[in-house]
Amino acid sequence: MKIVNTVNEVREQVRAWRKEGLSVGLVPTMGYLHEGHKSLIDRSVSENDRTVVSVFVNPIQFGPGEDLESYPRDMDRDAAVCETAGADLIFHPEPSEMYHEGFSTFVDMDTLTGGLCGKTRPIHFRGVCTVVSKLFHIVTPDRAYFGQKDAQQLAVIRHMVEDLSFGIEIVGCPIVREEDGLAKSSRNTYLNEEERKAALVLSRSLNIGKELFENGEREAGKLKDAIVEEVQKEPRAKIDYVEIVDWKNLEPVEKLDREVLVAMAVYIGKTRLIDNMLLHLTEA
Numbered sequence: 090m091k092i093v094n095t096v097n098e099v100r101e102q103v104r105a106w107r108k109e110g111l112s113v114g115l116v117p118t119m120g121y122l123h124e125g126h127k128s129l130i131d132r133s134v135s136e137n138d139r140t141v142v143s144v145f146v147n148p149i150q151f152g153p154g155e156d157l158e159s160y161p162r163d164m165d166r167d168a169a170v171c172e173t174a175g176a177d178l179i180f181h182p183e184p185s186e187m188y189h190e191g192f193s194t195f196v197d198m199d200t201l202t203g204g205l206c207g208k209t210r211p212i213h214f215r216g217v218c219t220v221v222s223k224l225f226h227i228v229t230p231d232r233a234y235f236g237q238k239d240a241q242q243l244a245v246i247r248h249m250v251e252d253l254s255f256g257i258e259i260v261g262c263p264i265v266r267e268e269d270g271l272a273k274s275s276r277n278t279y280l281n282e283e284e285r286k287a288a289l290v291l292s293r294s295l296n297i298g299k300e301l302f303e304n305g306e307r308e309a310g311k312l313k314d315a316i317v318e319e320v321q322k323e324p325r326a327k328i329d330y331v332e333i334v335d336w337k338n339l340e341p342v343e344k345l346d347r348e349v350l351v352a353m354a355v356y357i358g359k360t361r362l363i364d365n366m367l368l369h370l371t372e373a
């Protein structure tokens with residue numbers, strides 16, 4: 090496995106692979122890799138001849154006052170995870186390699202990005218769409234792998250790929266959880282022992298919603314109320330949002346009569362965590 094820092098080195102390597110007729114998968118990450126990332130790399134390795142993992146803490150998707158500086162970084166550990174999983178190339182650029190002086194072209198989206206995380210993180214998806222577009226142009230993968238944990242991001246990227254005719258297959262992969270239910274996240278490292286326990290309220294409240302749905306509840310409002318009520322019982326938790334939206338257009342729904350995304354962002358102390366689940370009626 091090679092680690093490279095420049096766009097040219099990636100292009101050279103991918104060109105060589107293409108000459109041999111090999112397919113290429115891309116796993117875009119911000120590093121500090123955990124089991125969730127590993128599942129994306131595993132999937133890419135199983136579906137492509139070669140896998141590129143990008144490790145880049147993208148400054149333009151962080152708003153003022155967010156955790157850009159403190160975002161955890163550990164390249165040696167990341168390299169070990171990638172190597173074990175069978176990745177072939179890590180692209181680990183400096184910010185100046187991705188955003189040269191005078192950089193002023195951004196990819197933005199008029200739909201899907203205003204609600205959910207977009208409400209409190211207004212520039213976030215512009216930053217994500219821009220960096221992911223750049224990575225797609227640099228790596229030119231056949232397939233790219235994203236976690237369902239960032240459900241809005243997955244929907245946004247799928248939409249962008251269609252709008253801008255990237256011709257890349259976007260593969261969404263299931264949320265990976267700790268044994269006790271907490272969704273894996275690089276930001277879990279911010280939690281102290283008490284907060285770690287408190288953070289279980291996210292998955293617990295989603296499970297309460299799921300049970301209601303499985304017992305026949307079809308009013309989105311009732312499901313949302315039950316989830317909110319459970320989160321509010323946890324004194325360390327402060328809700329950013331709990332929303333139930335149509336999985337196709339991310340617009341709020343009243344009835345649970347189609348595939349819906351139940352998504353939440355909750356502060357546990359100072360750490361903002363997200364979690365979600367998809368609900369849909371299955372044929373009997």
Ligand code: PAF
Pocket residue numbers: 117118119145147150217220221239242
């Ligand atoms: O999901 C992430 O880690 C990031 O948003 C991504 C897709 C790597 C873009 O920086």
